[in-house]
Amino acid sequence: MRIAVCVKQVPNPDTPAAVFRVDETARELVLPPGQPLAMSPFDEQALEAALRIRDELGGTVGISALTLGPDASRSVLKHALAMGADEGVLLADPALLSGDSYATALALAAAVRKLGAVDLVLAGRQAADTDAGAVGIGMAELLGWTAVTFAKEVRVAGATARVTRVLDDGLETVEAPLPLVVTVSNELGAPRKPSLRETMRAARKPVAAWGAGELGLAAQRAGAAGARRVRERLFVPARESHCEFIAGATPQEQASALARCMRDAKLL
Amino acid sequence: MAAGVLVVTEIALGKPVAPVYELLGLAGRLAAGTSGKVEAALLGRGIEGCASDLIARGAERVYLADEGALADYEPERWVARLVRIARESGPAAILLPHTTLGADLAPRLAFRLDTAVAAGCVEIARDSGRLLFTRPCYGGSFRETLSMRTAPAVATVRGGCHEAAARDPRRKGEVVRVEASTAEPAPRMNVVARERTVSDGMRLEEARVVVAGGRGLEGADGFVLLAELAQALGGAVGASRVPCDLGWCPHSMQIGLTGKTVAPEVYIAVGISGAGHHMAGCGNAGNIIAINTDREAAIYGQARWGLVGDYRQVIPPLIAAIREIHATARKSE
Numbered sequence: 001m002r003i004a005v006c007v008k009q010v011p012n013p014d015t016p017a018a019v020f021r022v023d024e025t026a027r028e029l030v031l032p033p034g035q036p037l038a039m040s041p042f043d044e045q046a047l048e049a050a051l052r053i054r055d056e057l058g059g060t061v062g063i064s065a066l067t068l069g070p071d072a073s074r075s076v077l078k079h080a081l082a083m084g085a086d087e088g089v090l091l092a093d094p095a096l097l098s099g100d101s102y103a104t105a106l107a108l109a110a111a112v113r114k115l116g117a118v119d120l121v122l123a124g125r126q127a128a129d130t131d132a133g134a135v136g137i138g139m140a141e142l143l144g145w146t147a148v149t150f151a152k153e154v155r156v157a158g159a160t161a162r163v164t165r166v167l168d169d170g171l172e173t174v175e176a177p178l179p180l181v182v183t184v185s186n187e188l189g190a191p192r193k194p195s196l197r198e199t200m201r202a203a204r205k206p207v208a209a210w211g212a213g214e215l216g217l218a219a220q221r222a223g224a225a226g227a228r229r230v231r232e233r234l235f236v237p238a239r240e241s242h243c244e245f246i247a248g249a250t251p252q253e254q255a256s257a258l259a260r261c262m263r264d265a266k267l268l
Numbered sequence: 269m270a271a272g273v274l275v276v277t278e279i280a281l282g283k284p285v286a287p288v289y290e291l292l293g294l295a296g297r298l299a300a301g302t303s304g305k306v307e308a309a310l311l312g313r314g315i316e317g318c319a320s321d322l323i324a325r326g327a328e329r330v331y332l333a334d335e336g337a338l339a340d341y342e343p344e345r346w347v348a349r350l351v352r353i354a355r356e357s358g359p360a361a362i363l364l365p366h367t368t369l370g371a372d373l374a375p376r377l378a379f380r381l382d383t384a385v386a387a388g389c390v391e392i393a394r395d396s397g398r399l400l401f402t403r404p405c406y407g408g409s410f411r412e413t414l415s416m417r418t419a420p421a422v423a424t425v426r427g428g429c430h431e432a433a434a435r436d437p438r439r440k441g442e443v444v445r446v447e448a449s450t451a452e453p454a455p456r457m458n459v460v461a462r463e464r465t466v467s468d469g470m471r472l473e474e475a476r477v478v479v480a481g482g483r484g485l486e487g488a489d490g491f492v493l494l495a496e497l498a499q500a501l502g503g504a505v506g507a508s509r510v511p512c513d514l515g516w517c518p519h520s521m522q523i524g525l526t527g528k529t530v531a532p533e534v535y536i537a538v539g540i541s542g543a544g545h546h547m548a549g550c551g552n553a554g555n556i557i558a559i560n561t562d563r564e565a566a567i568y569g570q571a572r573w574g575l576v577g578d579y580r581q582v583i584p585p586l587i588a589a590i591r592e593i594h595a596t597a598r599k600s601e
């Protein structure tokens with residue numbers, strides 16, 4: 001079976017927000033030079049889910065890592081190959097870049113079609129930069145497949161996937177026939193680190209680079225031209241910060257003082 | 269140009285979840301002064317009685333589909349029915365609560381309608397005829413405002429960001445039944461097991477007081493103490509992501525960007541540093557109280573009151589002090 005995993009390069013989500021600057025005219029985030037980029041965390045977990053399926057089913061499982069982004073995104077594919085993916089696909093054609101969830105899903109779905117014989121697409125529940133959670137589901141819609149969201153566990157037996165989903169009030173396990181798109185959540189657990197062996201092998205694994213033409217996408221449907229939403233503004237939310245620190249010589253005094261504050265503000 | 273707003277109703281425990289009322293309030297303000305109507309889509313089984321409730325909260329028309337096949341949320345059937353409702357209603361925007369259901373449903377609906385989606389909005393405004401959607405991005409550290417080139421725009425909206433429409437039983441509205449079509453789609457996935465970790469008691473999203481614990485609790489035991497504090501305050505217990513990932517508490521307690529959004533009157537963050545990812549789920553609380561050993565913790569930047577200290581030493585006397593205040597209040601009544 002073949003699994004395609006969608007991995008996106010994002011600013012390292014552990015970097016404090018204060019490091020970034022907003023370019024108000026371009027309506028884009030500006031990263032200081034040398035700022036590390038990373039694989040979006042849920043995408044790492046999506047890849048981990050694919051690797052666990054291969055661990056369980058053995059050598060017949062092939063894993064392709066797909067990314068859409070500028071040339072620098074090659075490094076996110078390298079990371080995926082070092083974690084254990086078998087091949088990479090880079091969509092770095094400028095005509096495909098700067099789209100929205102729709103244009104991105106369209107290009108990634110076209111890449112899945114071009115790969116051919118993909119049984120399972122795994123994506124993150126949301127990318128750490130857009131926080132949107134639309135591309136995985138959108139790919140399923142465009143491919144005419146089912147999407148199962150917020151996976152904590154993904155297992156495959158024969159032509160059926162069994163997915164445990166995280167809901168607001170608990171968990172649910174669903175079964176669905178392949179082909180399928182599954183979006184993966186952090187509850188899946190920590191992704192593995194690249195092993196020395198896989199890192200050595202990664203350099204020899206194939207990486208294909210496809211443009212809009214190879215994907216059969218007309219320029220006006222792809223990238224920025226195909227985007228359906230316009231970012232009018234990007235800004236740092238205003239925060240009022242006048243914290244009143246509770247005084248007291250002992251924890252008991254502090255606790256009583258806090259309770260009094262709450263009472264006086266009619267919150268008790 | 270279309271100006272109406274369609275609100276998709278999510279039902280829990282037999283009634284609309286609280287954010288639905290906020291969406292109706294928002295829809296009313298967006299449609300005010302336009303030719304557009306406030307409409308609601310109500311899907312499920314045995315939910316017909318909720319239609320009058322939605323009307324009392326401002327819906328001028330309710331599209332009702334009440335049947336067994338829609339009892340539990342199942343994407344294929346729900347999307348198919350909502351597409352039909354959307355085609356009939358022709359709204360400028362379709363709003364859903366930003367819950368697990370809404371986040372699963374909204375992108376499906378948008379792609380099926382060949383339009384675009386804005387997830388987790390905190391504000392939607394009308395600006396010379398067009399709608400502007402403001403939402404957190406980059407882990408909640410930044411916000412973006414979007415406009416849409418296609419209609420209807422689909423958006424999920426975070427709870428606690430908008431004033432709910434007041435209940436007025438004199439409001440009038442019509443109920444339009446949307447029956448199953450002959451070509452009803454078959455579900456493409458099968459639920460084989462369900463495990464609920466939340467009791468039917470107070471919903472975290474609707475609690476007036478939320479006491480939330482983080483990594484600083486250093487173990488599951490800390491949550492026993494937080495539960496006692498929450499009980500003294502008549503509130504519910506939540507958590508940052510770390511304790512959920514570490515198995516100290518169920519995932520359903522997670523608050524934040526990828527967890528629940530809460531906007532209680534009082535939010536007590538205990539042993540939580542205040543990462544943007546966490547604050548995205550509680551930043552709209554009326555009063556944030558932070559209890560943390562580190563005076564430099566980011567959480568104090570958003571708190572009304574800060575108590576620098578070890579929660580183990582502070583919370584037991586806090587519970588005692590609250591109980592005493594309650595007892596005094598009862599005596600003087």
Ligand SMILES: Cc1cc2nc3c(=O)[nH]c(=O)nc-3n(C[C@H](O)[C@H](O)[C@H](O)COP(=O)(O)OP(=O)(O)OC[C@H]3O[C@@H](n4cnc5c(N)ncnc54)[C@H](O)[C@@H]3O)c2cc1C
Binds near residue numbers: 484
């Ligand atoms: C894509 C993405 C999505 C995320 N989504 C979410 C989300 O939805 N929700 C969420 O919460 N997080 C989320 N996170 C994680 C988030 O970035 C933070 O890592 C997390 O919120 C930190 O949790 P914390 O504050 O409990 O832990 P820490 O940051 O480790 O803070 C612990 C705090 O406890 C204090 N402390 C220690 N001991 C004591 C004591 N005895 N008494 C009192 N205080 C004490 C410390 O001073 C410290 O401030 C997400 C991360 C990513 C990358």
Ligand SMILES: Nc1ncnc2c1ncn2[C@@H]1O[C@H](COP(=O)(O)O)[C@@H](O)[C@H]1O
Binds near residue numbers: 066108124126128134
């Ligand atoms: N440019 C991209 N390249 C590869 N995968 C992507 C890209 N954008 C989104 N995805 C996938 O879709 C998921 C959801 O993205 P989003 O809808 O932007 O939140 C991500 O976690 C990725 O798995």
